[in-house]
Amino acid sequence: MKDLKNILLAEDSPEDVQLILTALAEDNLANDVVVVRDGAEALDYLYCRGQFKERAAGNPVVILLDLKMPKIDGLGVLRTIKADEKLKMIPVVMLTSSREEPDLVESYQLGVNAYVVKPVNFQEFIWAVKQLGVFWALLNERPRGSVNLTK
């Protein structure tokens, strides 16, 4: 079984998606990004259902979750992932517009692996996303079991 070095990005704002992809492209990570537009799609992808029924097996190396999304928000997705024995080892990074204390606390209580506030300044934003991509997709090591596809 081949390891998929892909990143799952759940983000409802197409502008943000474009900015994030622009940032990741600078390190040639953009081609490995799977983009979903809300929490429900994110879970469909992870459980290989709906439109992702036929996708190649394997878990993403990291999940970037926007907090505010239609249908199921970031915290809801996080809760499901961390409650699932087969998904809980996938690193999850919260990407959000502001650092609201209650969101932070709840995320960490649910077992989030990182929490990043999107900087307003473009240069800082680009820098932050690049760091994330490089760290989680290239530097970070994870147990083999976490990449096993669940069907």
Next chain:
Amino acid sequence: MINQTGRPSIFSLRFVSQAGSVTAIVVGFLVLVGWMLDIAALKSVIPGLATMKANTALAFILAGVSLWILQGEHASHHTRRIGQASAAIVALAGLLTLSEYLLGWNWGLDQLLFNDPSGTVGIYHPGRMSPATALNFALVGCGLLLHETRRGMMFACYLVLGATVISLVALVGYTYGVESLHAINAYSTMALHTTLTFLVLCGGILAAHQGQGLMGVVTGKNIGSALGRRLLPLAILVPLVLGWLLVKGQEAGLYGMGFGTAIFAVLLVIIFVTVIGWTARSLSQFDEERTRAEGALERLAKTLEQRVAERTRELEASREAALNMMEDAEEAREKAEQGASAQAQLAAIVVSSDDAIISADGSGIIMSWNKGAQRLFGYEEAEVLAKPLPLLMPERYRDAHHKGMERMLSTGESRVIGKSVELHGLRKDGSEFPLELSLSTWSMGQRTFFSGIIRDITERKRAEEEVRHLNAQLITVNKELEAFSYSVSHDLRAPLRHINGFTELLKAHEGSRLDATGQRYMNTIVNSAKRMGTLIDDLLVFSLMGKSRMRTGTVNLDTLVRDVMNDLHTEVNGREVSWHVDNLPEVYGDATMLRQVWVNLMGNAVKYTRTRARTEIEIGSRQEGEEHVFFVRDNGVGFDPQYGDKLFGVFQRLHHSDEFEGTGVGLANVRRIVQRHGGRTWAEGRVDSGAVFYFSLPDRKEQPE
């Protein structure tokens, strides 16, 4: 048997002395009469025997008179002098006569009264008393003289006893008819009645001592004196009588001298053995009786002791009982007094109270009703007395009331006694009103009573309702505000980020093709977006200051202000800034929030002095009543006082942003934080003359939220 009561009484002793005195006087007179009328029987009793001389008779009369006076208890001082003078004359007469005998002088005393015819028996010197008589008078006279002095009493006794012995010897001579005895020169002329009179006189004198001196030996009340009284007469009489019988027997030729003496000795032995045996028996009987009496006495003493102890215990107990009763009575009295005063106080309270005060008995029958109750319920006192309590309550409470009363009376438990409960009351007009009831219970004898204080809480209820409503509104508004700020932070920031991002991307992509004007437009878009980002961030901080929980504690403002000064270091770089910071007190509050206050005020001071060549910033505090007032004074650009109120409003600025950057949120934050600490904020300033910003914090240890 020897009886202690056998002691001679003072009366009988006095009789003896009076008898001695009278005898001496009478005999003296008779003898004088005998001399005057020449009656031989009076002069010498038995004719042929020696006569009593006239001066002897006179001396007897004087001695008798002296004894009479001296033995009397009530004799006056003057009379006693006469008695003493008489005694002195008697003693003098004796001594003078003796000196005549011894020295051969003649004082002319002998023939002073009567002429003694010569040739009388045994007379060498006619009319002169015999030497023995003279000696006796000297002894008796001195004895009488000494009688007066207490110390001389004992000596007087010896003198008189001496005279007695001399008289006895003479008497024995007469009775035994022993020639040799009264042939002795000294005795030869002591007449028989002189001898007897001496004996009686001496007895009288000794009796006059009344148990004092030597006489005490026989007149005392102890057993020794009793024995003395019993044995003394025997000791005197028995040998005399026996001796007389012995002599008479010998004279009659019944037995010879040796045999007579033997019989005399044997008889003496027999008599004295008998007397001693008898006495010993009496003594032992007496002793036994005494022992018995002592035993009885001891028993009696013990019984008495017991009785005394018992009685003492009884008295003690009854005393204690009495004390207890007194204490109880005192307590009861105090209680009664306290009770009375408490009752008066209570009555005054009940009458004057605005609250309704109602009491009821155990079955819920109304017993008292005050004016407050009348105002509250609308009933007159007469209308409700002896009526049941449920009259005053709406239908829905009556069931619970009855059950509660039953439970209270049967188990003593109650859900309402001693507490305040909120219920509804029923007025006379049928309307209901909310009330607060404080119920208490008390007992009198076996009966239980209730009393309730009832307060109309209509107003309070209305106010409470209003507060509750306002609170609910506030909570709603707050929630909306929270949602708003959340939305601001998330939703307003995202497009801002996009403007920023895409402007940058556009610059990177098309930058080289834009002319100078196009470049300027691009920069304006970027700057505007940045500025809006800052505004949003500040606004978020401001809303956070309003709703975040305060973490209060003691805050050292000296340290805090010094830290803020260090943080401002980069801002003042290259400028000449002089800080004057006073000592600041410790306050109670949220350190993070208070730091925000100082950051804003000190930051402003630094910012608005930027145009000054030399910056002066002064920080200090003062105590004003219940609060600390802090100030930050600068020599900066100041402000127009007519806009002073706007300074602390959100987004309010008095300067253009091209002069001094800023969003206008800083002082709004200061005000919000200070108000949450219970303090105030204000400012003083004039354009171009610097500004002073003040805030106060309450001087207290507890911080209300």
